Amino acid sequence: MSLTLVIGNKNYSSWSLRPWIAMKAAGIPFKEVLIPLYREGSAEEILKYSPAGKVPILHDGDNAIWDSLSILEYLAEKFPDAKLWPTDSAARALARSVSAEMHGGFQPLRQHCTMNLWLPVKARPQPPEVLANVQRIEAIWADCRRRYGKAGPFLFGSFGNADAMYAPVVARLYNYGLPVSPATRAYMDAVMATAAWREWHDAAMKETWVMQNNEPDWPLVRGIKVG
Amino acid sequence: MALKLIIGNKNYSSWSLRPWIAMTVAGIPFEEQVIAFETEDFARIVPSLSRTAKVPILIDGDRVIWESLAILEYLAEKFPDAGLWPKDPAARAHARVVANEMHAGFQPLRNHLPVNFARRIIKRDLPAPVKGNVRHIEALWADCRARFGVKAARGGPFLFGAFGNADAMYAPVVSRFHTYSVDVAPMSRAYMDAVMALPAFKAWEAAAIAEPWLFAEDEVDWPVVHRADAHGSNT
DSSP states (O other), X not given: OOEEEEEOOTTTOHHHHHHHHHHHHHTOOOEEEEOOSSSTTHHHHHHHXXXXXXXXXXXXXXXXXXXXXXXXXXXXXXXGGGOXXXXXXXXXHHHHHHHHHHHHOOHHHHHHSOXXXXXXXXXXXXXXXHHHHHHHHHHHHHHHHHHXXXXXXXXXXXXXXXXXXXXXXXXXXXXXXXXXXXXXXHHHHHHHTSHHHHHHHXXXXXXXXXXXXXXXXXXXXXXXXXX | OOEEEEEOOTTTOHHHXXXXXXXXXXXXXXXXXXXXXXXXXXXXXXXXXOTTOOSOXXXXXXXXXXXXXXXXXXXXXXXXXXXXXXXXXXHHHHHHHHHHHHHHOOHHHHHHSOOOTTSOOOOOOOOHHHHHHHHHHHHHHHHHHHHTGGGOSSOSSBTTBSOOHHHHHHHHHHHHHHHTTOOOOHHHHHHHHHHHTSHHHHHHHHHHHTOOOOOGGGOTTTTOOOOOGGGOOOO
């Protein structure tokens, strides 16, 4: 009955980070299978685990669950004591609204600022639609924190599914040097200080697979000219 | 403690249809407020309720819930007897997978075939990415039916037996396939017919057709607007 989570490269795979960090932060044991994406043989390797050809995918016995938000719902049901969703039903409703908003939205931010944990931190000019996304995200975080976040530094107090959904956004805001308020920055720092984040980040730094499309400073990668 | 669901135009608002049909089929009582897109009311009311400025929005007392998927999760929790998610954990997990896939995916299909109940049924050519979406959705429906639908404790012709949240998420897709006469397998057509035969679907469709508002961006043959003859063709 052990869980296996199949993920992509840690440096780039924003969707993979979500269930991974939720499980780590909650102390849910699982086996990790990492398949570097967009390389020769990647697709075939992924299909061994994922009929839809997608990562992340969670295997639990005969159940295969893909799509980051479905995995988070599944974990919340299977491990109720982990409190991945807030216990208060009004807070839980808000957590689901903001998680769903992340799940289906913020395309400009996702396209222009692809997750790249080793990208040197530096402000890079962004189009207005990206800045509008950032504004909306800051408003969401402030609202969650103000209404339900008093018991801890995260959106609903302790780290949960909503934080996991926004973890890749924290990385994007950080690496692309997007201008944010001090309250936003404090939340980002809290996420980046979790042991789970550190573990993911350190593993990402050791990866060697480069995806040119996700390197905004190309031909510079990690500040070094390649190719 | 009456629930209030705020929705956009029935003819065009695919997202609004989802919670509306789920609640209506499940017999959950609610008050409906239609606010047409691009009106002063929309600009005034919707952003004051949700900073996304998007519909649908569910209001339950002092709670405001947005995003169709989050509303469906909320309803499933509040009305556990309605069976909005399958009871069996494996089926429920898969129902969420397909609901989430719809929520975040199939952009080519959504862009190319906008929901438009009042449009006369005319076949539309499909670019390759849209055809890919159609094939994927057909495979997904067939898989749900074969693995869960046909053996569900609460039986029926829907994805997981009885009508639920997964069907609600795909209800606008059923409408798109029908309106643009998309070629589908007989099994897919049977599923579509089952959805379209629901009194809730028929009621929504009738209200959609009766609406006066026209949106150029969702009329794919603009400036030509095709309407079913029974409702007066202005082609």
